[in-house]
Amino acid sequence: MILLIIFLFTVIASAQVDIFGYYESEYDHIQLANKSYNFGYNKLRLDLESRPNENVMVGANINFQIFHGKQEWDIVDFIPEYLEIDSASFSISDSMYLDNIYLRTSFQRFDFTIGKQPISLGTGYAWNPLDIFNRKDLIDPTYEQAGINALRMEIPVMDGGTLDIIIEPDSTWDMSSKLIQLKSSLGSFDFSLNGGNQYHLIPDGNSGYAYDHVFFGGGSIVGELWEFGLWGETLWSLAADNNFGEVVFGIDHTFNNGVYLMTEYFHNSLGAEKNEVTFDHYLYNFSGETHSLMQNYLFAMGMYNLTNYISGSLLVFGNLDDQSFILAPQLNWDAFEDVTLGAWVSQSFGENNSEFGIQDLALRFRLRAYF
Amino acid sequence: MKSYKISKTVQAIFYLILGINSVVLFGADLSAKTILDSMTMVMQPISSQGKMEQEIITSSNIKRVFIFNYYSEEKGENVLIRYIEPRKVRHNAFLIKNSGEDIWVYFPRTRRVRKLASHAKKQKAQGSDFSYEDFSGSEEWKTDYRVKQRSSGERKNYLLSFTPRIGAETSYDSLKIYVNKLNYYPDRMLYYQDGVHLKTLNFQDVKEIQGIPTAMIMFMENHLEESQTTMRILEMEYNVVFEQEFFTERNLKK
Numbered sequence: 001m002i003l004l005i006i007f008l009f010t011v012i013a014s015a016q017v018d019i020f021g022y023y024e025s026e027y028d029h030i031q032l033a034n035k036s037y038n039f040g041y042n043k044l045r046l047d048l049e050s051r052p053n054e055n056v057m058v059g060a061n062i063n064f065q066i067f068h069g070k071q072e073w074d075i076v077d078f079i080p081e082y083l084e085i086d087s088a089s090f091s092i093s094d095s096m097y098l099d100n101i102y103l104r105t106s107f108q109r110f111d112f113t114i115g116k117q118p119i120s121l122g123t124g125y126a127w128n129p130l131d132i133f134n135r136k137d138l139i140d141p142t143y144e145q146a147g148i149n150a151l152r153m154e155i156p157v158m159d160g161g162t163l164d165i166i167i168e169p170d171s172t173w174d175m176s177s178k179l180i181q182l183k184s185s186l187g188s189f190d191f192s193l194n195g196g197n198q199y200h201l202i203p204d205g206n207s208g209y210a211y212d213h214v215f216f217g218g219g220s221i222v223g224e225l226w227e228f229g230l231w232g233e234t235l236w237s238l239a240a241d242n243n244f245g246e247v248v249f250g251i252d253h254t255f256n257n258g259v260y261l262m263t264e265y266f267h268n269s270l271g272a273e274k275n276e277v278t279f280d281h282y283l284y285n286f287s288g289e290t291h292s293l294m295q296n297y298l299f300a301m302g303m304y305n306l307t308n309y310i311s312g313s314l315l316v317f318g319n320l321d322d323q324s325f326i327l328a329p330q331l332n333w334d335a336f337e338d339v340t341l342g343a344w345v346s347q348s349f350g351e352n353n354s355e356f357g358i359q360d361l362a363l364r365f366r367l368r369a370y371f
Numbered sequence: 372m373k374s375y376k377i378s379k380t381v382q383a384i385f386y387l388i389l390g391i392n393s394v395v396l397f398g399a400d401l402s403a404k405t406i407l408d409s410m411t412m413v414m415q416p417i418s419s420q421g422k423m424e425q426e427i428i429t430s431s432n433i434k435r436v437f438i439f440n441y442y443s444e445e446k447g448e449n450v451l452i453r454y455i456e457p458r459k460v461r462h463n464a465f466l467i468k469n470s471g472e473d474i475w476v477y478f479p480r481t482r483r484v485r486k487l488a489s490h491a492k493k494q495k496a497q498g499s500d501f502s503y504e505d506f507s508g509s510e511e512w513k514t515d516y517r518v519k520q521r522s523s524g525e526r527k528n529y530l531l532s533f534t535p536r537i538g539a540e541t542s543y544d545s546l547k548i549y550v551n552k553l554n555y556y557p558d559r560m561l562y563y564q565d566g567v568h569l570k571t572l573n574f575q576d577v578k579e580i581q582g583i584p585t586a587m588i589m590f591m592e593n594h595l596e597e598s599q600t601t602m603r604i605l606e607m608e609y610n611v612v613f614e615q616e617f618f619t620e621r622n623l624k625k
Contacts, residue, residue, distance in 0.1 A: 020458055057625075106625065120483035144480045160619050183620075188473060190486050222486045227540060229488025254490040256542065256564065308429045308598060337435055337457045370458035 324350025
């Protein structure tokens with residue numbers, strides 16, 4: 001990795017480098033059952049991009065992040081009292097990190113990308129079962145994801161199809177994550193067939209988890225029927241004796257007046273069943289090891305451009321198993337050519353010991369200026 | 372016998388009138404179609420690549436400028452748009468195929484390609500008065516609409532009037548295009564939605580590039596929102612031979 005960084009920086013230093021990025025400032029306020037906190041951050045993302053020739057691209061970005069307000073957190077604030085956990089604290093601190101650094105080369109018959117790179121898979125908006133490398137934040141599903149240290153080969157096959165091979169190396173070959181994806185189209189539908197292998201959580205048979213090597217199979221589809229956009233994706237373990245997985249379906253439509261509506265249903269059989277939630281379920285969900293706490297979820301969004309530069313959105317997402325929901329109106333304003341401002345509110349509904357009901361009200365202000 | 376002769380004469384006159392009317396009706400339709408064919412041939416060259424500047428002025432007089440590279444083939448059936456400025460949308464790209472039926476959007480920060488359903492073409496492109504549909508080819512004018520020639524009341528222009536065919540999915544419920552009689556290049560297009568004159572696209576500063584008339588300025592007025600979008604051609608080249616994989620998802624991510 002160090003050699004790769006030295007090589008990439010040498011290439012960047014000797015070639016014409018394009019420098020761009022953004023400054024982002026966020027202020028958050030959250031009210032829980034009997035306490036409230038203020039927190040936020042200032043972030044500078046510095047992107048470097050160089051194209052020594054038309055077939056080679058070197059990309060990197062460094063993030064500087066300074067936090068303010070509450071930085072010492074206790075998971076206990078976000079889990080129900082009945083779990084009877086005394087304390088599980090963690091802290092976040094100011095950071096500077098190389099989020100992405102990669103080299104992409106285009107050969108005649110394939111593209112090859114090596115390094116810490118952005119990887120985003122699947123057709124879903126709020127959930128992506130096929131993306132075994134990332135997880136999304138439901139309140140902001142399109143926010144950039146952390147780079148994945150991987151080798152990726154994209155081979156054009158058939159008519160416009162692609163064979164995509166991704167390996168995320170780890171200490172041994174067995175521990176490494178591997179994914180293969182064959183993507184093509186049929187009529188107005190794009191589809192993919194996927195296979196993967198990962199050292200992953202599996203159900204231990206007692207409402208808990210264990211780790212093991214898992215082979216996955218799945219696929220995705222996206223297209224349209226009667227003016228409605230439709231998509232779906234799934235990834236399922238191939239072990240006959242320990243079968244688990246995830247599936248998502250979505251539908252969207254834009255009306256002639258510009259109103260956009262979409263909804264997604266997500267099922268994760270690895271999530272906890274109703275009335276069987278344990279501290280482990282919360283822990284693995286917070287750490288991103290599982291894509292959801294429980295099994296059945298719904299996400300819906302309506303969006304409308306109030307003016308040319310102000311858009312209003314209304315997000316609703318919820319846990320169908322414990323009947324807790326969050327309603328989140330959002331206002332985004334392109335205040336200047338390269339400056340955006342966002343004001344978001346989220347109000348939860350549900351019992352105090354439910355996943356989303358434990359939070360009361362949250363406010364977020366975000367400013368981003370691109371350069 | 373006499374009555375038969377009269378009857379035959381009336382019948383002959385009836386058929387003659389019917390025949391003349393048919394020729395007139397057929398001739399009018401043919402003329403409209405010919406004008407439309409000539410116009411689409413002139414304004415939609417087989418392939419092109421260029422650089423464009425899009426200036427948006429809102430009703431509150433806020434100005435925004437976008438610059439993008441534009442590539443098209445198959446008379447605009449396949450289009451690739453790659454944004455250069457402003458920084459916020461830099462390297463964002465759209466691949467529009469089959470005259471807007473298939474749209475893919477590429478976000479460089481996540482290197483994610485997302486296929487949009489064709490209803491997304493109704494959305495405004497980067498807040499402008501152009502929809503994504505407006506970027507794609509003009510073949511749907513023939514397939515989705517019935518075209519008639521009307522009196523333009525102008526010496527230099529023909530007037531074509533479009534109404535949607537039954538079952539066709541169109542964003543506008545009628546269109547009017549004024550076509551220059553000399554070079555068959557459109558002078559202006561009027562878009563109607565729900566019976567209301569929604570917007571007007573004006574073609575200005577028409578110059579010949581490689582022998583093809585080209586409006587260097589396209590000026591779209593939104594009459595409801597009182598906003599304006601001006602599209603200026605900064606660079607343009609026609610009859611470009613693209614590589615076989617140019618209009619593909621692979622190239623979208625480059």
